[in-house]
Amino acid sequence: MRTNLMKFQWCPWCGDYMIHMAIKQAVQELNIPKHNLVMVTGIGCNSKMNQYFDCYWAETLHGRGVPFATGVKLANPELTVISVSGDGDTYGIGLGHLLNAARRDINIVHITCDNENYALTTGQASPTTPEEIKTKSTPQGNPTRPLDPIALLKAVGCESVTSVEDKDIKLLKETIMEAIQHQGFSHVNVQQTCPSWKKWE
Ligand SMILES: Cc1ncc(C[n+]2csc(CCOP(=O)(O)OP(=O)(O)O)c2C)c(N)n1
Ligand code: SF4
Ligand SMILES: [Mg+2]
Numbered sequence: 189m190r191t192n193l194m195k196f197q198w199c200p201w202c203g204d205y206m207i208h209m210a211i212k213q214a215v216q217e218l219n220i221p222k223h224n225l226v227m228v229t230g231i232g233c234n235s236k237m238n239q240y241f242d243c244y245w246a247e248t249l250h251g252r253g254v255p256f257a258t259g260v261k262l263a264n265p266e267l268t269v270i271s272v273s274g275d276g277d278t279y280g281i282g283l284g285h286l287l288n289a290a291r292r293d294i295n296i297v298h299i300t301c302d303n304e305n306y307a308l309t310t311g312q313a314s315p316t317t318p319e320e321i322k323t324k325s326t327p328q329g330n331p332t333r334p335l336d337p338i339a340l341l342k343a344v345g346c347e348s349v350t351s352v353e354d355k356d357i358k359l360l361k362e363t364i365m366e367a368i369q370h371q372g373f374s375h376v377n378v379q380q381t382c383p384s385w386k387k388w389e
Contacts, residue, residue: 203354203381210360228257230273233308234301251281275302279315290346293372303382311385348374
């Protein structure tokens, strides 16, 4: 973690703290040196994540972290490339990139911080918001079926895909370690706490 540069900017009790800690522990336990690690994010609350790691990193565009991470990996296959983005980013605007990277079996890890809403833009409905939930963009209740990212990734042949809660940091760390060690595309969906906007649980 870079203690000299950035203060955490997340709300108290945000699940992104746990996800950050789990990634950090996984990388440490696997002894990945910082010059071999690249963290790529999109845009969102979660995407501040890489600012708090002491490694190479890039904060890219909303929905475009996966193609950026793909390019990094193709340029230097020796690097460990971890891409992190939100549910709105990954499963909305970036869904095509996610599924095609999984189809190509690019050897990167993609972690989705799934708080079931567009948190940075103050809590609009996302592709994983449950039906009937009232949000800023769905004041009468969400009329749209949520998508199932695990089923979608399995449908395109992804062999390393799992969903895990942010609350169990040990399981989360172990899941991320397995994803890093998998030779091919890995997707970790993290069911993320967002006390500011996800108030339906
Ligand atoms: C192309 C584009 N469209 C829209 C936005 C505005 N925008 C910034 S963050 C965000 C929502 C992020 O939601 P999510 O990906 O779920 O991340 P979270 O904030 O919940 O962690 C949006 C819509 C943008 N930055 N770029
Ligand atoms: S709005 Fe939600 S996701 Fe964003 S920092 Fe606050 S708790 Fe975390
Ligand atoms: Mg979100």
